[in-house]
Amino acid sequence: MATISIIGSGYVGLVYGAAFADLGNHVYGIDINEEKVKQLQAGKCPIFEPGLEEMLQRNISAGRLEFTTSYEASVPESEFAFICVDTPSAFNGEADMRMVRSAAEMLGKTLRGHTIIINKSTMPIGSGDLVSSIVEKVKPTGTTFAVVSNPEFLREGNAVRDVFQPSRIVLGSDDPAACDEVAALYSTLNAATVVTDTRTAEMIKYASNAILATRISFVNEIAQICEGVNADISVVSRGMGLDPRIGPLFLDAGIGFGGSCFPKDVRALAHMAAESGCHPQLLHAVLEINQDQRRRFVHKLQDILEDLNGRRIAVWGLSFKQDTDDIRESPALDVIRMLIQRGASVAAYDPAAMENSRREIPDVCYSDDQYGAVEDADALLLITPWNQFRQANLEKVRELMKTPVLLDGRNIYDPEDVRKLGFVYAGIGR
Numbered sequence: 001m002a003t004i005s006i007i008g009s010g011y012v013g014l015v016y017g018a019a020f021a022d023l024g025n026h027v028y029g030i031d032i033n034e035e036k037v038k039q040l041q042a043g044k045c046p047i048f049e050p051g052l053e054e055m056l057q058r059n060i061s062a063g064r065l066e067f068t069t070s071y072e073a074s075v076p077e078s079e080f081a082f083i084c085v086d087t088p089s090a091f092n093g094e095a096d097m098r099m100v101r102s103a104a105e106m107l108g109k110t111l112r113g114h115t116i117i118i119n120k121s122t123m124p125i126g127s128g129d130l131v132s133s134i135v136e137k138v139k140p141t142g143t144t145f146a147v148v149s150n151p152e153f154l155r156e157g158n159a160v161r162d163v164f165q166p167s168r169i170v171l172g173s174d175d176p177a178a179c180d181e182v183a184a185l186y187s188t189l190n191a192a193t194v195v196t197d198t199r200t201a202e203m204i205k206y207a208s209n210a211i212l213a214t215r216i217s218f219v220n221e222i223a224q225i226c227e228g229v230n231a232d233i234s235v236v237s238r239g240m241g242l243d244p245r246i247g248p249l250f251l252d253a254g255i256g257f258g259g260s261c262f263p264k265d266v267r268a269l270a271h272m273a274a275e276s277g278c279h280p281q282l283l284h285a286v287l288e289i290n291q292d293q294r295r296r297f298v299h300k301l302q303d304i305l306e307d308l309n310g311r312r313i314a315v316w317g318l319s320f321k322q323d324t325d326d327i328r329e330s331p332a333l334d335v336i337r338m339l340i341q342r343g344a345s346v347a348a349y350d351p352a353a354m355e356n357s358r359r360e361i362p363d364v365c366y367s368d369d370q371y372g373a374v375e376d377a378d379a380l381l382l383i384t385p386w387n388q389f390r391q392a393n394l395e396k397v398r399e400l401m402k403t404p405v406l407l408d409g410r411n412i413y414d415p416e417d418v419r420k421l422g423f424v425y426a427g428i429g430r
Contacts, residue, residue: 001025002185005078007103009036009067011159011260011326012120012152013084014045015052019163021059023188028074029067040067048325048352051160076112080185082150083107083131084120086260093267095124101134108135111143116178118150122205122265124272128172128198146178149198151205156259157323166191172201206272209265210283215250216257217289223253223429224296233429234411253428255383255409256293258320258329263287293428294331297409298338300426301379304405309343312402314377316370317384318350318357325352327360331409332383336361349373351386371400379405385412394421 001024006017009031021027031037036046043060045053059065068074075081085099100123107117117135119127132147139145149172154162169191171179179195186193194204223233233253241248257263266283273280302308320330327333330353336346340363347365350357354366367373370388374380374397382389390412398404398421406418408427418425 002080003078004028004185005030005071005074005081005107006084007031007071007081007107008084008086008099008121009033009040009046010084010086011047011049011156012154013082014040014047014056015049015154015159015163016082016084016120016152018052018055018059018065019160020185021062021065022055023185025064025185027059027065028078029065030069030071030074031067032069034069037067037069048323049159050157050323055160071106071110075107075110075115078115080116080118080182081107082118082120087121087123087264087268089264089267093271095122095264095268095271097123097127097130100127100131104131104134105138108138108145109140111135111139111145114144114146116181117145117147118182119147119202120150120152122151122209122261122268123149123202124268125199125202125206127202146173146175147198148173148175148178148182149201150182151201153205153208156326157321164189169193170201170204171195172198174198206265206269209261210269210286212250213257213262213266213290214282214286216254216262217286219251219253220256220293220428221289226429231429236429253411254293255297255331255335255428256290258331259326260328263290263329291334294334295338297331297381297407297428298335298342301339301381301405301407302342304407304424304426305378305403308339311344311378312376313339313344313346314374314380314401315346315348316350316373316380316382316389317386318348319353319384322384322386323352325356327353327356330384333357333360335381335383336364340364347373347375347377350384351388353384371396375400376402378403379407381407381409382412383409385410394418394423398422 003026004020005028006013007030009029017027017029043057083103085103087095090096128147128149169186173179226233237251240246241251270280270283318332339346349367349370404423406423406425411427415425
């Protein structure tokens with residue numbers, strides 16, 4: 001079993017740190033946020049991710065998982081060091097690498113013996129060379145290291161399952177022996193492994209997220225056409241998905257994608273393409289369609305109610321997807337801002353993301369439950385498809401609302417059933 005340092009305790013770092021500890025390794029979780037580290041040392045998970053807190057507590061109790069702010073107390077003991085810090089979008093779409101640079105410098109200064117450094121965060125093509133150059137400049141005399149690109153493919157809400165049942169392990173390095181050693185960390189998972197050079201491994205991550213985002217924007221554009229020609233996107237998607245060359249995944253029309261990966265990574269890939277002299281027109285279109293879905297959703301409500309000024313609008317769902325409290329790039333927040341700009345008041349409910357949303361948009365009435373949000377509402381907007389919304393008592397909702405208007409941003413309800421209850425119903429592409 002290995003000793004591992006995980007730099008960064010966000011979604012990726014926490015899940016992989018707990019998972020590697022669960023596989024029997026000794027893991028140090030390093031984060032510069034002292035409050036977060038204290039919370040983690042007490043066994044409290046700072047994010048909502050099903051199954052993660054239990055795994056954290058189990059491995060902390062077993063002594064396999066520790067959290068610290070100190071590189072000096074952990075890196076010298078470690079054979080492997082994973083960089084799992086954020087790489088948010090800069091104003092021009094380029095990935096902001098300041099946290100990666102800082103982590104690489106701190107890591108390099110505290111190396112001892114030979115260490116394999118693994119780039120786990122989603123980083124621009126060439127980041128392996130960047131990290132290597134930073135570490136080379138600051139490392140103590142006599143120490144050696146190798147850099148391996150090992151991108152993650154976790155889905156928020158399913159991250160614990162994904163780390164133990166990966167679709168593939170991608171490893172990229174100019175040092176085959178280092179790839180072999182990193183592959184050994186995953187050996188018990190019996191996953192397909194792709195071993196390549198560093199830049200190709202980095203590109204696999206970006207290309208994977210870009211194609212999934214493209215499928216979503218494609219089906220949403222088809223949904224717009226369906227509305228114009230009076231066709232049903234739900235049946236169209238099913239008919240397409242039955243073709244084995246296409247498949248059914250990521251063909252659900254809706255209000256668009258959000259989160260920390262797809263928008264950021266498509267923007268970053270488009271920026272890298274432009275910097276390389278390419279013209280990434282498809283990637284730009286994917287992002288434009290995604291933003292247009294949110295505007296069209298609000299315009300659809302405006303067409304039904306005519307004037308949103310003074311209207312009370314209920315919103316179900318604030319996180320960018322179900323089973324997470326992550327509101328980064330969430331369609332719900334964009335929709336709420338547009339509603340407020342048009343003079344509407346908003347009442348919202350989400351099972352996990354209300355505290356995060358309250359910090360971003362305080363001018364919303366956050367309800368204790370889903371039914372409190374719809375009381376006296378002129379319309380209900382379903383944005384995040386949590387299971388409890390699928391199972392909601394819509395007869396009760398109808399009785400509580402002032403005006404029975406339901407906009408289904410994820411097509412989770414049957415239009416005929418909802419209309420029989422007396423609602424004015426509008427979905428996406430139906």
